[in-house]
Amino acid sequence: MDTLKAIFTHWFFWGFLAGFFLCILSIVAHFKTKRELKRLKGHLSDKLELEAEKMTSMKKDIADLKEENDNLRVKINSGRVQDDSQAMERELEIFARAEKAMVMNAPGFAQAWEKAKEGAASEIEEEEQGKSLPKRIFKRFFSKSGGVAEAEVVEALPEESTVVEKD
Numbered sequence: 001m002d003t004l005k006a007i008f009t010h011w012f013f014w015g016f017l018a019g020f021f022l023c024i025l026s027i028v029a030h031f032k033t034k035r036e037l038k039r040l041k042g043h044l045s046d047k048l049e050l051e052a053e054k055m056t057s058m059k060k061d062i063a064d065l066k067e068e069n070d071n072l073r074v075k076i077n078s079g080r081v082q083d084d085s086q087a088m089e090r091e092l093e094i095f096a097r098a099e100k101a102m103v104m105n106a107p108g109f110a111q112a113w114e115k116a117k118e119g120a121a122s123e124i125e126e127e128e129q130g131k132s133l134p135k136r137i138f139k140r141f142f143s144k145s146g147g148v149a150e151a152e153v154v155e156a157l158p159e160e161s162t163v164v165e166k167d
Contacts, residue, residue, distance in 0.1 A: 103110045126132045
Protein backbone atom coordinates (compact mmCIF):
# COMPACT_ATOMS: atom_id res chain seq x y z
CA MET A 1 0.00 0.00 0.00
CA ASP A 2 2.84 2.33 0.62
CA THR A 3 4.04 1.74 -2.89
CA LEU A 4 0.68 2.60 -4.31
CA LYS A 5 0.52 5.73 -2.24
CA ALA A 6 3.98 6.65 -3.40
CA ILE A 7 3.04 6.06 -7.04
CA PHE A 8 -0.19 8.11 -6.85
CA THR A 9 1.52 10.98 -5.11
CA HIS A 10 4.52 11.14 -7.44
CA TRP A 11 4.60 13.98 -9.97
CA PHE A 12 5.56 11.64 -12.80
CA PHE A 13 2.35 9.67 -12.36
CA TRP A 14 0.24 12.80 -12.51
CA GLY A 15 2.14 14.01 -15.59
CA PHE A 16 1.73 10.63 -17.26
CA LEU A 17 -1.97 10.56 -16.43
CA ALA A 18 -2.44 14.13 -17.77
CA GLY A 19 -0.49 13.26 -20.93
CA PHE A 20 -2.51 10.09 -21.45
CA PHE A 21 -5.76 12.03 -21.01
CA LEU A 22 -4.61 14.73 -23.43
CA CYS A 23 -3.51 12.05 -25.89
CA ILE A 24 -6.96 10.43 -25.81
CA LEU A 25 -8.61 13.85 -26.23
CA SER A 26 -6.35 14.61 -29.20
CA ILE A 27 -7.13 11.21 -30.80
CA VAL A 28 -10.88 11.87 -30.38
CA ALA A 29 -10.45 15.37 -31.85
CA HIS A 30 -8.41 13.89 -34.70
CA PHE A 31 -11.20 11.45 -35.56
CA LYS A 32 -13.78 14.23 -35.29
CA THR A 33 -11.69 16.38 -37.62
CA LYS A 34 -11.20 13.45 -39.99
CA ARG A 35 -14.97 12.80 -40.05
CA GLU A 36 -15.64 16.52 -40.61
CA LEU A 37 -13.09 16.59 -43.44
CA LYS A 38 -14.75 13.56 -45.05
CA ARG A 39 -18.15 15.26 -44.75
CA LEU A 40 -16.80 18.48 -46.28
CA LYS A 41 -15.16 16.53 -49.11
CA GLY A 42 -18.52 14.88 -49.78
CA HIS A 43 -20.22 18.28 -49.86
CA LEU A 44 -17.51 19.62 -52.15
CA SER A 45 -17.80 16.70 -54.57
CA ASP A 46 -21.60 17.03 -54.56
CA LYS A 47 -21.30 20.75 -55.23
CA LEU A 48 -18.79 20.18 -58.04
CA GLU A 49 -21.04 17.54 -59.60
CA LEU A 50 -24.02 19.89 -59.46
CA GLU A 51 -22.00 22.73 -60.93
CA ALA A 52 -20.68 20.42 -63.68
CA GLU A 53 -24.23 19.34 -64.52
CA LYS A 54 -25.37 22.96 -64.51
CA MET A 55 -22.42 23.96 -66.68
CA THR A 56 -23.15 21.23 -69.22
CA SER A 57 -26.82 22.19 -69.32
CA MET A 58 -25.85 25.85 -69.75
CA LYS A 59 -23.45 24.94 -72.57
CA LYS A 60 -26.20 22.87 -74.20
CA ASP A 61 -28.63 25.77 -73.83
CA ILE A 62 -26.08 28.16 -75.31
CA ALA A 63 -25.49 25.80 -78.23
CA ASP A 64 -29.26 25.48 -78.77
CA LEU A 65 -29.68 29.26 -78.63
CA LYS A 66 -26.83 29.75 -81.10
CA GLU A 67 -28.43 27.23 -83.45
CA GLU A 68 -31.81 28.92 -83.05
CA ASN A 69 -30.16 32.29 -83.65
CA ASP A 70 -28.58 30.98 -86.85
CA ASN A 71 -31.90 29.51 -87.96
CA LEU A 72 -33.66 32.80 -87.29
CA ARG A 73 -30.93 34.68 -89.14
CA VAL A 74 -31.41 32.38 -92.13
CA LYS A 75 -35.18 32.83 -91.95
CA ILE A 76 -34.80 36.59 -91.80
CA ASN A 77 -32.40 36.59 -94.72
CA SER A 78 -34.66 34.27 -96.72
CA GLY A 79 -37.60 36.50 -95.85
CA ARG A 80 -35.82 39.38 -97.48
CA VAL A 81 -35.76 37.48 -100.76
CA GLN A 82 -38.90 38.52 -102.51
CA ASP A 83 -41.04 36.19 -104.52
CA ASP A 84 -42.12 37.06 -108.05
CA SER A 85 -45.40 38.73 -107.11
CA GLN A 86 -43.74 40.95 -104.51
CA ALA A 87 -41.01 41.88 -106.98
CA MET A 88 -43.63 42.67 -109.64
CA GLU A 89 -45.62 44.79 -107.20
CA ARG A 90 -42.47 46.64 -106.23
CA GLU A 91 -41.55 47.30 -109.87
CA LEU A 92 -45.10 48.41 -110.60
CA GLU A 93 -44.89 50.88 -107.72
CA ILE A 94 -41.54 52.14 -109.02
CA PHE A 95 -43.00 52.64 -112.50
CA ALA A 96 -46.07 54.40 -111.10
CA ARG A 97 -43.90 56.82 -109.13
CA ALA A 98 -41.63 57.39 -112.13
CA GLU A 99 -44.66 58.01 -114.34
CA LYS A 100 -46.02 60.56 -111.88
CA ALA A 101 -42.66 62.32 -111.77
CA MET A 102 -42.40 62.35 -115.58
CA VAL A 103 -45.94 63.66 -116.02
CA MET A 104 -45.21 66.47 -113.61
CA ASN A 105 -41.73 67.33 -114.94
CA ALA A 106 -41.75 66.63 -118.71
CA PRO A 107 -44.15 68.87 -120.62
CA GLY A 108 -44.40 66.82 -123.86
CA PHE A 109 -44.33 63.46 -122.21
CA ALA A 110 -47.68 63.63 -120.46
CA GLN A 111 -49.92 63.78 -123.53
CA ALA A 112 -48.10 61.01 -125.40
CA TRP A 113 -47.98 58.85 -122.30
CA GLU A 114 -51.69 59.24 -121.58
CA LYS A 115 -52.57 58.33 -125.20
CA ALA A 116 -50.36 55.23 -125.02
CA LYS A 117 -51.97 54.18 -121.75
CA GLU A 118 -55.48 54.67 -123.15
CA GLY A 119 -54.58 52.60 -126.22
CA ALA A 120 -53.16 49.78 -124.11
CA ALA A 121 -56.21 49.86 -121.84
CA SER A 122 -58.60 49.66 -124.81
CA GLU A 123 -56.61 46.72 -126.29
CA ILE A 124 -56.87 44.86 -122.98
CA GLU A 125 -60.60 45.60 -122.75
CA GLU A 126 -61.14 44.26 -126.29
CA GLU A 127 -59.20 41.09 -125.40
CA GLU A 128 -61.25 40.65 -122.23
CA GLN A 129 -64.53 41.15 -124.09
CA GLY A 130 -63.49 38.65 -126.78
CA LYS A 131 -63.37 41.12 -129.68
CA SER A 132 -59.72 40.33 -130.49
CA LEU A 133 -57.25 37.54 -129.87
CA PRO A 134 -54.96 38.01 -126.90
CA LYS A 135 -51.50 39.10 -127.97
CA ARG A 136 -49.89 36.67 -125.57
CA ILE A 137 -50.97 33.81 -127.85
CA PHE A 138 -49.05 35.30 -130.76
CA LYS A 139 -46.03 35.84 -128.55
CA ARG A 140 -45.87 32.06 -128.17
CA PHE A 141 -45.80 31.57 -131.94
CA PHE A 142 -42.94 33.99 -132.46
CA SER A 143 -40.91 33.24 -129.37
CA LYS A 144 -37.58 31.43 -129.61
CA SER A 145 -38.56 28.73 -127.10
CA GLY A 146 -40.82 26.89 -129.55
CA GLY A 147 -44.33 26.77 -130.94
CA VAL A 148 -47.65 26.09 -129.36
CA ALA A 149 -49.85 23.17 -130.30
CA GLU A 150 -52.83 24.05 -132.47
CA ALA A 151 -55.22 22.64 -129.90
CA GLU A 152 -54.05 25.21 -127.37
CA VAL A 153 -54.63 28.02 -129.86
CA VAL A 154 -58.08 26.74 -130.74
CA GLU A 155 -58.94 26.49 -127.05
CA ALA A 156 -57.70 30.01 -126.50
CA LEU A 157 -59.83 31.43 -129.32
CA PRO A 158 -62.96 33.06 -128.03
CA GLU A 159 -66.26 31.49 -128.93
CA GLU A 160 -68.68 33.51 -130.90
CA SER A 161 -70.54 35.59 -128.45
CA THR A 162 -72.79 38.50 -128.80
CA VAL A 163 -72.07 41.58 -126.88
CA VAL A 164 -75.18 43.44 -125.85
CA GLU A 165 -74.67 47.11 -125.34
CA LYS A 166 -77.12 49.04 -123.25
CA ASP A 167 -78.17 52.51 -124.22
